[in-house]
Amino acid sequence: MDFLLKFNFDASQAPRSTSALALQGLGFKGRMRNLIAGGAAFAIAATGTVVVPNMIDTVPAAVAQDAATDAANNTPADMPGSSEATAIRADGVWGQKQGYQGEVFKQYGGGLDARNGDDVLMPGVKVFLQWINGQGVVSPVYYTVSDSEGKFVFDLSKPVKDANGGEYGFDLAGDSKFQLRTWAENPDPARLMQVKTGDMMAGRFHGRLSRKNESWDFTAGINRVVNSMVVFEEKPNVDGWLAKPEAQRTEAGKNTGKYGTVRGNVWWENREAGGTLANQYYKDTEFNDRAATDTKVVGSYVNDEVARQFDAWKDANAGFTPDEFASAQKQIVADYEAENGAGSAIAESVVATVASNGDYYIPFNGLYGVSRDKQNSGASISHTISDEEYGTVVPDSDVDHGSLMKWNGTVGQKHRHINSDYLYVYPVIEGDRDVWMNSFQNNMFQSPELATAVNALESYNISNVKFAVFTANPMHDITNYDLSSRIAGPGDTAVNTTTGLNPFNDYVIQWYADGVAIGGASKTVKANESGTLESVPFTVPEDLAKATVYSSQVFAADASGKATGTVLLADSFLADPAYIDYPTVTGTAGLKALTSTPKFDNPNTDKTETIPQGAKFAFSDPAAAEKLGVTIDPDTGVITWPKDKQVKGETQVAVTATWTIPGTDTVVNRTVNADFNLKPTTDSVDPKYADD
Secondary structure: OOEEEEEEOOHHHOOOOHHHHHHHHOOOHHHHOEEOOOOOOEEOOOEEEEEEOOOHHHHHHHHHHHHHHHHHOOOHHHOOOOOOOOOEEOEOOOOOOOEEEEEEEEOOOOOOOOOOOOOEEOOOOEEEEEEEOOOOOEOOOEEEEOOOOOEEEEEOOOOEEOOOOOEEOOOOOOOOOOEEEEEEOOOOOOOEEEEEEEOOOOOOOEEOOOOOOOEEEOOOOOOEEEEEEEEEEEOOOOOOOOOOOHHHOEEOOOOOOOOOEEEEEEEEOOOOOOOOOOOOOOOOHHHOOEEOOOOEEEEEEEOHHHHHHHHHHHHHOOOOOHHHHHHHHHHHHHHHHHHHOOOOOEEEEEEEEOOOOOEEEEEOOOEEOOEOOEOOOOOHHHOOOOOOOOOOEOOHHHOOOOOHHHHOOOOOOOOEEOOHHHEEEEEEOOOOOEEEOOOOOOOOOEOHHHOOOOEEEOOOEEEOOOEEEEOOOOEEEEOOOOOOOOOEOOOOEEOEEEEOOOOOOEEEEEEEEOOEEEEEEEEEEEOOOOOOEOOOOEEOOOOOOOOEEEEEEEEEEOOOOOEEEEEEEEEEEEEOOOOOEOOOEEEEOOOOOEEEOOEOOOOOOOOOOOOOOOOEEEEOOHHHHHHHOOEEOOOOOOEEEOHHHOOOEEEEEEEEEEEEOOOOOOEEEEEEEEEEEEEOOOOOOOOOOOOO
16 A cells, blocks of 8 residues: 655765655656766755655665666766766875886976976876777776875776777887877966976877887886976966067068077977987977968067176075965066056067978067176277167167177177067967977066077077977767677667867868777878867777777877877777677566566677577665566566556666676676666545535
């Protein structure tokens, strides 16, 4: 006999026991449960009236089975390890086997191949890792967090398992095609950029032959990677004081000489070639690096008076840090401009436009005088710079970038100089992009010679000031299938998403089966302005004969549109021809015993499939199933639910089928859901009585 239970639910007072949660949740499955991805707890909040049969003890099992089933059958957004948001924590111990370790630091000078004296270690930074093996199996996204010393370690000793029980390990020694990629979460996106993601590959996959600074230990049983470096630099001119206001800037003219100029290159970085130095990025068209054509580059330096104030501050503050000097510079500039007007502290700000080959050219007029501390050279009879001219910007009528002697203090020349030790050059990059600044790694006026490979020659002949632009956290994801919780069958179509690549570059998405490229299953696609690629779907063959790992892999495209180099990004899923489905059972609770019979014939194929040979069936949670009152035939998979145990509403029961693939030792474990949707025998109504 049914009876009425009335609940007034209060989320703040929600009970925490599984039984109480299950009782409250009965009948409100879709809108009352919020299953926590990767965990066992769930919360319920609602207000209403529920009618249940007089079998309260069976209710908790129904909802407990719901929770277990949903956890094993996540929606695409909830798949553990499919993104940064769902990454799997994998903290390790420094020096461990099957590990990956390194440091996170903010860079202030020098090359990218080492942490230098002024660089600052960064604790609390989340670092991500993903790998792909030679079979095309792509791991979930893992993460760990840098410790108080800026160190981080991944424990990669636990193998990846697919739905059929297959295991795939972090194996550097036995798999020459094994590759990995790392990147980090930016702890301060408003002020910082990620300029190195562990190795020099901008968050792309790299292997034993393409790594730059990482050290891979291939010793059997060791499988360890060390010397990873995750590096951050400051965003260029983040507070706006390192260049004149836009209205006061001048446009760079054509190339008329090399003296008193800054030259370099700006490009979209795709990946690095193996064998090159790890201290800097190189523009490599072979790997689809592309000129950042039409990008603006701004170069500025301070006037003589401000430069002298900078010098005085340094003399008075021995042992200062870069941050202390940057703060002092900012204050000196602010004070000077408060008295003399906006932009007055800066002698010149010149804006160049990047050419089609990536080059830019910034010519400065210069300031009259040999230097900020020397007006003329030689005897007074040979002096050319008057007191009124000294320190003023050379007028356009006297500009000369072809005369070495005018810029190097030669006696009798019309001297000019720039304060190149207090210079700042930066590209203007829109959007959420990262820029390797090389010469100007923090927000202050400084010498370009502090960087790697910059040529600063006589007469302010400054070249090779280069900038690499990229997105440090590109992602590629098969959104509707994976290796374990959502596997595909014949006729199913997988779709993918790709984000964070270089805008307007051409890429190739190629599909693979067990690590072998599938003919005709590739497409050349062009990234849009935000670096996103269109989906390239793949349909599992109708005649699939065995369980297969399919992977979609992203490559750079060459000039002919063909894939070049090694894989940049990838994801994978498992497809299996075995088909098991429990059609939803409907009816009225408590009227008769109900059965749920599995179907083995895949409706998407022309052939008729039968039960897998030797398959055995069992409830995934036997204790919960027993409490619910359901039984299962281990040979056929048929579920029986006696009428006196039934509850109304939606109920899911998780079933695991196990069998061995004929002719192999491979054991398959497949978890599927049996659904019941039962109407109540009694509705919640107010009884009506006829008048006597």
